[in-house]
Amino acid sequence: MVEVHRLRHGSNAGQPITRRDGLLKVTGMARYAADNHPPGMLHAVIAAARIARGRVAALDVAAARAHPGVVQVMTPGNRPALALHPDDKSVPFSFRMDLLQDDRVRYAGQPIAVVIAETLEAATEGAALLAPRYEAEAVEVTLDAPGAFVPEAVGVGAPPEEHHGDMAAGLAAATRRIEATYETPMQFHNAMEPHGVVAAWDGDALSLDMPTQGFALTQMRLAAMFGIPAEGIHIRSPFLGGGFGSKLLTGPQVLGILAARLVGQPVKLVLTRAQMYGPVTHRAPTRQTLRLGAAADGALTALHHHVRTATSRFDDFIEPAAGASHTLYAAPAIATSYEALRLDTGTPGFMRAPGEASGSLALEVAMDEMAQACGMDPLDFRLRNYAEVEPISGKPFSSKALRDCYAEGAARFGWAGRPLAPRSMRDAEGRLVGWGIGTATFPAMMFQAEARAEIRRDGTGLVETGAHDMGQGAWTAFAQIAAESLGLDIGQVEFRSGRSDLPSAGIAGGSAHTATAGSAIQAAGEQAIARLAELALADPRSPLFGADNIGVVARGGRLVRWDDESRRDSFADILDRAGLESVEGRGNASADAEAASRYAMHSHGAVFAEVTVDPDLGQLRVTRLVGAFAAGRIINPRLVKSQYYGGMIWGVSFALHERAALDHRSGRVMNADLGEYHVPVNADIPSIEAILVEEEDPHVNALGVKGVGEIGITGTAGAVANAIWHATGVRVRRFPVAIEALMG
Amino acid sequence: MNRFDYVRPRTVAEAVAAGAEPGSAFLAAGTNLLDLMKIGVARPARLVDLNHLPGLSSIEALPDGGLRIGAQIRNADLAHHAQVVRRFPAVAEALLSGASAQLRNAATVGGNLLQRTRCSYFQDTASACNKRAPGSGCDARGGDNRLHAVLGWSESCIATNPSDFCVALAAFDAVVEIEGPAGRREIPLRDFHRLPGSTPDRETDLAPGELIVALRLPGEAAGFAPHSRYVKLRERTSYAFAVVSAAAGLRIEDGRIAAARLALGGVAAKPWRATAAEAALVGAAPGADAFRAAAGLALAEAKPSGDNAFKIELARRIAVRALILAAAGTPARLPALPASPFAPIPGGLHG
Amino acid sequence: MSLSVTLTINHVPRTIDLDDPRVTLLDLLRERLNLTGTKKGCDRGQCGACTILLDGRRVNACLALAISHDGAEVLTIEGLAQGDTLHPVQAAFIAHDALQCGFCTPGQIMSAVGLIGEGQAGTDPERVREGMSGNLCRCAAYRGITEAVVEATQAMTTQQEAA
Secondary structure (H helix, E strand, O other): OOOEEOOOOOOOOOOOOOOOOHHHHHHOOOOOHHHOOOOOOOOOOOOOOOOOEEEEEEEHHHHHHHHHEEEEEOOOOOOOOOOOOOOOOOOOOOOOOOOOOOOOOOOOEEEEHHHHHHHHHHHHHHHHHHOOOEEEOOOOOOOOOOOOOOOOOOOOOOOOEEEOOOOHHHHHOOEEHHHHHHHEOOOOOOOOOOEEEEEEEEEEEEEEEOOEEHHHHHHHHHHHHHOOOOHHEEOOOOOOOOOOOOOOHHHHHHHHEEEHHHHHEEEEEEEOHHHHHHHHHHHEEEEEEEEEEEEEOHHHHHHEEEEEEEEEOOOOOOOOOOOOHOOOOOOOOOEEEEEEEEEEEOOOOOOOOOHHEEEEHHHHHHHHHHHHHHHHHHHHHHHHHHHEEEOOOOOOOOOOOOHHHHHHHHHHHOOOOOOOOOEEEEEHHHHHHHHEEEEEEEEEEOOOOOEEEEEEEEHHHOEEEEEOOOOHHHHEEEEEEEEHHHOHHHEEEEEEEEEEEOOOOEEEEOOEEEEEHHHHHHHHHHHHHHHHOOOHHHOOOOOOOOOOOOOEEOOOOEEOOOEEEEEEHHHHHHHHHOOOEEEEEEEEEOOOHHHHOEEOOEEEEEEEEEEEEEEOOOOEOOOOEEEEEEOOOOHHHHHHHHHHHHHHHHHHHHHHHHOOOEEEOOEEOOOOOOOOOOOHHHHOOOEEEEEEEEOOOOOOOOEEOOOOOOHHHHHHHHHHHHHHHHOOOOOOOOOOOOHHHHOO | OOOOOOOOOHHHHHHHHHOOOOOOOEEEOOHHHHHHHHHHOOOOOOEEEEOOOOOOEEEOOOOOOOOOEEEEOEHHHHHOOHHHHHHHHHHHHHHHHOOHHHHHHHEEEEHHHHOOOHHHHHOOOOOEEEOOOOOOOOOOOOOOOOOOOOOEEOOOOOOOOOOOHHHHHHHHOEEEEEEEEOOOEEEEHHHOOOOOOOOOOOOOOOOOEEEEEEEEEEEEHHHHHHHHHEEEOOOOOOOOOOOEEEEEEEEEEEEEEEEEEEEEEEOOOOOEEHHHHOOOOOOOOOHHHHHHHHHHHHHHOOOOOOOOHHHHHHHHHHHHHHHHHHHHHHOOOOOOOOEEEEEEEEOOOOO | OEEEEEEOOEEEEOOOOOOOOEEHHHHHHHHHHHOOOOOOOOOOOOOOOEEEEEEOOOHHHOOEHHHHHHHEEEEEEEHOOOOOOOOHHHHHHHHHOOOOOOOOOHHHHHHHHHHHOOOOOOOHHHHHHHOOOOOOOOOOHHHHHHHHHHHHHHHHHHHEEEO
């Protein structure tokens, strides 16, 4: 095999080009799942349980069917059979589903019937006319419920207890100790696009327009559920209107597919906003207790992070909130532990920065409390406890430019000179002002992906992989990587994506999509170039003939001899002489187990927040946010900044806004809407900046890319909470921060 | 949404006749009604569409210096109307602090007066609610009731009125003009909404078929224009209902308060006019001490209806803030963030 | 009463026989006229994704009954560009990366066009933020949105002055 050199400078990747799908999105031409309307399509609407535990005793199916336009009512009695029980979890990342398997209700918002009608209006009213009668049972929906147990695993298979060092000795050695408990509420993803599906059957072939964060897993589970071949399931998901972890295959989407099966016509089923508060997962509530010990010089001697959280009565997902404590700060003794409850809610799941979002908030506030106890500047305190190696594993980091993040962020924010004491700063009108810091961290993961690249006789490229654009910019970043891997201008590369009949790009999650699918694209492109090089180098008519040991580089649609720019051969000429229409390359990517065993791999960042608080009224505003992040190589700075802004604003939302208000008697979410379940509006974010800190990572993957999608939340929520303390002197430990906590 | 008959009357008389039929509801913009129909709280048999009626969409100057505002005037048009901005700035500020620009472009003056409560138990048809289903009980008691009423509530209902606009209207003695089966009548805005008592389902003084045709702002209230503000506390900077709010107006003569207006929002089933506080302010020098004393009077009768004791103190403080801002003088232009604590504070909070 | 309505949609007058008085402008556009650029995010006036211009004013199409707006002019995202020439707000949204997933984007853009038409915010970022707060963006592209609206406002003012 000839050596094909990699070229980085002057390449497509790394350029801040504008979003390639921008034109479609600003003209309304981007087609989301619910925008499809195949001929003969009917509308399906879910009826959702209004109790959280018990059974459905009666449904007035006759009333629903009597409504003009209603075609069918799907209930446990007539729901088409499935080959696999909805509780089966054999496909990875599966949650148990509620697919009308019986009359049991296991959480409020669970689907209990589906009404199918000629119009959306008829289906909607038909669902209301079902007027269910329930036999309700008493519910438990709060973290005060009895019955805590130690879970078998947290997150995706992580142990529920980890420790290194001697905790008792660490605490005994401390001259200062703090212990504090932090509470975070149940939260909902609330992507702007509700979950939905447009499903059409043709025999056992299934055509789906459906937002999904993972084609292959979705196909696998649907194939198993319906007992049909996966190859016959065609899913189109060119654009997701946000996912945030809630858009792998969901139960309501399967109900839409079942409804289409039942009526033998295409069906569209879209959740109402209220119906997104139950069957499509959520972020679990946590109650986290942090115990920290520190020596007189501010060095941590012990860090214990205990998490109490909850899963559903019928399935398991344990929010891995203590993970941040494994990696962020050095201490001779570190321990993390969990206990969990079973509540009468839907099953929690992955919500943007699962684990780290909740856990780093508690850890960062605890670190601030300890800095305060030590009389140290909170940034100095963090630097004092900087982890040179991953503390709990002892592994070196594959790269870690966190010191640069602290320095660049602090400089930009103007952190120097921050008074130590709270209530020291006011704005011109007398409002309290405070500054806080939080460290951001998120693991750099890899899943599995494949890609295919082709160089065509006209000199253009084609690259395809079934990637998912949830807004992070897959259409653009992957095209950039594709163009770079082929040595072509981005305009010369056709990039196909967003469909299930392309090579699998794995899942869009864990901030790993760019790293994983991008690495597969890079490998595919490199293989195509290598094949082309083989052709050229073996061809006496090529200017590159005989350059075998020297190597070539692909640039501008040509192969160029590495040591002699004047010796070059265009892709088109090479293929033309070879009499080939194209050459193909295939690439795949997955985690490098060897590297992962040797290195700890994480993105890092430092977030600085300024809050302004009305001293009498308690209303507050995050008046300034600066985040500095190091996440390996950056494919598109413009899009990455947008990801950081979005993540940071989620951090603001976590600290200040989001909370599902559960009625503890009924188990219903009483603010299942966007009017009272608050997320930030434009006016909440007057000033936000993100700094891209240089970081080279030779180990993490072939591209050197870490993730950027989730890290912004981490650090930010803590920075805001710490800024609130600095402004007001009030140490808030219950989130979101309530006005009454700050009234003074 | 249930099926309904759609009626498009051509005159107010036709509208009143259609509205008097059992099961009728008037449709103005529908920003509240259609929402309630979608969640099953309202299920009218007949919608009487007011959008094509003549004569309800003008703003007229009155001889006393006041304004007569047609019920179909849109919130945004009223808020930006030059005479409203000049003579009743707190009304404009209250309007602009409510909802979103889109909703303000649609919502009508008449509809705003009839806006239903945001109580989540009222909105949730599976919950007991005496307002929605008389006699069913009140699940807000003992439930998620952090933001519920602290004044004027009863055992049967602890909901609050969500309107910002009505708080300013109550403060400045607006009058509601009504056309009904029995003819025309008018009622002061402050008497228009009812406290719940044992009949929380009866929210206003309107009888079936009665239609709000106009609203009058009296010329006398324009005397407060130089010192009029609305302040609203929210859980995010914009696009949120009030936790508490206050409208205040002062007439200051020779360094003394000659007349005062104060009303509170978010505290009761109606906009809460604080007349005792107003009376106490007359003759006082404008200043924090007088304002604090007045605010204390305004909340003297307050008591928590749940986990909301903090709202009593918060309401006192928002009243004080509104009075401080009013005393400082109405700004030449409404602030970028209307009614927000983050709007400029002339003179600041020092001292 | 007839359920026929006449609407001018994206500059084209149309007479539409409504099958149901319950149909909102949003569901009329999306489910019956194949104008799916306007999005449904909450259907309750709480997110702004369905913002259209109705008689020149930005409103939530989800809370407007089609039957009630007989005779109205409707402008949706599909009718904003002039041929291949983007409206200045559309161009500015791309330039400032004022979008991520894009689902709220048509509503954001129509709201911005409405805001600029109202003339209350000008190029004051704080007034723009407040004026755009009726449009939630869960991806939280707010910084880019504000920058885009300010830039488009400037561009349109310059255009007008030149004209």
